[in-house]
Amino acid sequence: MRNVLLLMLVFSAQYAVSAEQVSPAIVNGNNAYISSYPYMASLYYDRREDYGYYGNYCGATILDAKHVMTAAHCVQDNYYNKYTTVVLQLEREGDFNSAQKIPAKSFYYRDDYRDGSYYLWENDIAIIELEYAMEGVPSSQFVPLPVSGDDTNYRVNGAKFQAVGHGNTKSNYDSSDHLLQVALDYVDQVTCTAFASVKGGHICTKGDYNSTSGLHGAICQGDSGGPLLWFDGSKYRQIGIASFGPSVCGNPSVSVHGVFTEVLDYVPWINSVLAGNETPKYSVDGSTTGGVVPKSEPEAEATSDTSSEAGGVSLLAMMLLLIAACWRQQATLQGRQKIFVR
Secondary structure, eight states: OOSOOEEEOOOSOOOOOOTTOOOOOOBSOEEOOTTTOTTEEEEEEEETTTTSEEEEEEEEEEEETTEEEEOGGGGOOHHHHHTEEEEESOSBGGGGGGSOEEEEEEEEEOTTOBOSGGGTOBTOOEEEEESSOOSSOOGGGSOOOOOTTTHHHHSSTTOEEEEEESOOSBTTBOOOOBOEEEEEEEEOHHHHHHHHOOOTTEEEEEEOEETTTTEESBOOTTOTTOEEEEEOSSSEEEEEEEEEEESSTTOTTSSOSEEEEEGGGGHHHHHHHHTTOSOOSEETTSOBSSOOOOOSOOOOOBOOOOSTTTOOOOHHHHHHHHHHHHHTTTOOOOSOOEEEEO
């Protein structure tokens, strides 16, 4: 594999990123609105009840009233999974308290998922079943999936996409709590493979260059699990799931600024999960079927929330965060998590 440092698109705590890790968010983006993307959801690590803090770590999309879709690399830590809350249709992170929130119940990903940069996160797709059905979200707001033959229209030079997420606005930095969107272009398979030996099952993208930021439009840390959307002439369909990208988000020296799992390849598996025909890899009630081994509590980078809902950072909460950081030196999640203290 080429000597390319990959960065996971995870909304989670900041770690030292090695060549075996990856991470992205939205660079050069504009504000996006839930009225345009009603199927957006966010995954939160939620310890409000015991420690008084919470933080978002990945994006997701609404499949039906009890399921959301994300990236498999977002659900490879059962400690996170145990405390995962799915927040629906969150436009501003400061609106967390008023948003509809449902605890995660079960986590599904494929037996052939391969974790890590050596495998380029092969089959990086997961579905989370909610503890109970969401309210006030009609089926018209579920994310449309691609249908057979769509790839002949979006896998062409000149194809235009939208990526949406709450991720960083540049590497390791976030200047906005608003949902963002960015226009991306299709990158042909030859260029995609040259970037990082990417094969079928992934869609590569690039964004326009911005002379002010010195960066291309791109996904960045925190956008993992979020959608790549393609307009089929009548509606947007989710054709990709944010998976990985270059270590410097929007890096002008590389030809690819984001790599997405191609959803079309997995529609039969998605339908099988929704029909109840698949067994979860992990359930919050403690059952597991050979998924990842639970780990100690994740390390977190503490950032006080300036919104009225968050309040100040208490000494006790800061101590707990520092202790958690010490526990987590061997953690495997990468990227950036925003931690808010209640």
